Amino acid sequence: MYDVEGLLLNVLVLVFFLLFVPLVMLRNRKSATRHYKKKIFIVSSSLAIMTCITFPIDYSDGFFYDLRFVAQIIGSLYGGLPASVILWVITVGYRGIFGGLGVYSTLIVSTTILFLTVLFRQKFFFASKKKKVTMGACFSIITSSVVILNTMFLFNLPVINSADVAHFILQLCSIVSLIYIMEVARETTFINKRIIKAEKMEVVSHLASSISHEVRNPLAVVRGFLQMMQETDLPIEKRKEFLKISIDEIDRANDIIRNYLTFAKPSPENVEILNIKQELERAIEIIKPLANMNCVEIATNIHQSYVKGESQLLQQCLLNITKNCIEAMPNSGVLHVRTEEKHDQLLIEIVDSGTGMTEEQLSRLGEPYFTTKGRDGTGLGMMAAIKIIELMNGKIQIHSKINVGTNFEISLPRVSIVNEQIAATTEE
Numbered sequence: 001m002y003d004v005e006g007l008l009l010n011v012l013v014l015v016f017f018l019l020f021v022p023l024v025m026l027r028n029r030k031s032a033t034r035h036y037k038k039k040i041f042i043v044s045s046s047l048a049i050m051t052c053i054t055f056p057i058d059y060s061d062g063f064f065y066d067l068r069f070v071a072q073i074i075g076s077l078y079g080g081l082p083a084s085v086i087l088w089v090i091t092v093g094y095r096g097i098f099g100g101l102g103v104y105s106t107l108i109v110s111t112t113i114l115f116l117t118v119l120f121r122q123k124f125f126f127a128s129k130k131k132k133v134t135m136g137a138c139f140s141i142i143t144s145s146v147v148i149l150n151t152m153f154l155f156n157l158p159v160i161n162s163a164d165v166a167h168f169i170l171q172l173c174s175i176v177s178l179i180y181i182m183e184v185a186r187e188t189t190f191i192n193k194r195i196i197k198a199e200k201m202e203v204v205s206h207l208a209s210s211i212s213h214e215v216r217n218p219l220a221v222v223r224g225f226l227q228m229m230q231e232t233d234l235p236i237e238k239r240k241e242f243l244k245i246s247i248d249e250i251d252r253a254n255d256i257i258r259n260y261l262t263f264a265k266p267s268p269e270n271v272e273i274l275n276i277k278q279e280l281e282r283a284i285e286i287i288k289p290l291a292n293m294n295c296v297e298i299a300t301n302i303h304q305s306y307v308k309g310e311s312q313l314l315q316q317c318l319l320n321i322t323k324n325c326i327e328a329m330p331n332s333g334v335l336h337v338r339t340e341e342k343h344d345q346l347l348i349e350i351v352d353s354g355t356g357m358t359e360e361q362l363s364r365l366g367e368p369y370f371t372t373k374g375r376d377g378t379g380l381g382m383m384a385a386i387k388i389i390e391l392m393n394g395k396i397q398i399h400s401k402i403n404v405g406t407n408f409e410i411s412l413p414r415v416s417i418v419n420e421q422i423a424a425t426t427e428e
């Protein structure tokens with residue numbers, strides 16, 4: 001009878017150290033460098049190896065196996081050459097503490113894994129998901145075969161026993177499953193980043209037309225005053241007045257263009273303390289041209305508060321939502337934006353008086369390529385906005401009624417600024 005507890009513990013150790021720990025560590029540090037990511041993976045793989053060796057699986061008849069080589073293979077393939085060497089030292093060194101003939105078996109198998117990973121690591125790095133799973137399976141088969149040969153020669157067993165077969169199957173299934181899950185997680189992360197960037201560029205292109213319209217107005221005013229000063233004999237005071245108005249209009253056009261470029265430039269991917277009042281006011285300034293084109297009035301009741309996040313991503317989220325609200329009011333309306341502090345949470349409420357949505361449309365909001373705009377929408381805007389709020393550890397609730405309007409309630413963890421100097425720096 002097999003040791004079910006040891007089996008489950010080994011599998012749990014692999015899932016915890018190879019999947020859960022790196023995911024949590026890197027999620028809490030989104031601006032992590034490649035060097036930092038590799039260090040996290042080496043440490044977690046090392047802990048997985050040592051834990052598996054400490055708690056082996058009793059396959060019956062006195063045969064003890066564990067899944068240390070699964071952690072070594074995966075850690076070496078994803079961690080690179082330094083990881084391969086470090087994990088080899090950890091595997092051989094830690095197993096050597098326990099002594100016995102198994103030390104020699106570990107040395108042989110671990111060295112084989114080191115040789116294979118060094119030889120095929122580059123091919124693995126550039127391979128597709130299917131090829132990576134296949135390569136992992138091949139590594140497992142080769143490793144298990146070496147383990148079986150070691151068992152036969154070191155322990156003088158002429159035939160393959162049931163423990164060898166069970167370990168062969170378990171190791172193969174573990175490696176294939178873990179590599180597949182890791183690749184799916186990586187693909188999901190990559191796709192989410194692409195969706196956010198693609199939606200950002202789509203919003204930029206939509207805003208470009210409204211902003212160009214808004215910039216033409218001050219330029220037309222400036223041109224008119226310059227023509228008047230050129231063609232008529234005006235008093236000095238009148239000329240000064242016209243020049244002042246022209247300069248003010250040029251500054252207004254410059255502000256519109258600067259706000260647009262601030263949103264359009266790539267995100268620095270740097271988490272910082274954000275002044276939510278400044279962020280909302282900046283988003284409103286950017287969206288004003290579109291609101292003016294749709295004859296939409298923007299009413300605000302915004303209080304100063306602080307949250308943690310990336311300014312560019314938060315701007316994109318706010319612009320995606322406010323843009324949808326304004327487009328839901330094509331024949332004028334009022335867009336309300338307000339904030340409220342509730343304990344350790346900041347509530348941002350964005351309400352429109354537009355066409356609203358049915359319960360069915362509301363339940364599907366945020367799905368990719370589901371949109372209420374027909375051919376003019378892709379559905380990626382709300383999906384990106386919801387994803388950004390999740391990245392900021394926040395929540396979003398949406399309430400809507402047909403011909404009444406839609407209410408977006410965004411809840412974000414609030415940051416208390418005790419030090420006035422920090423607050424002043426953030427405002428700057």
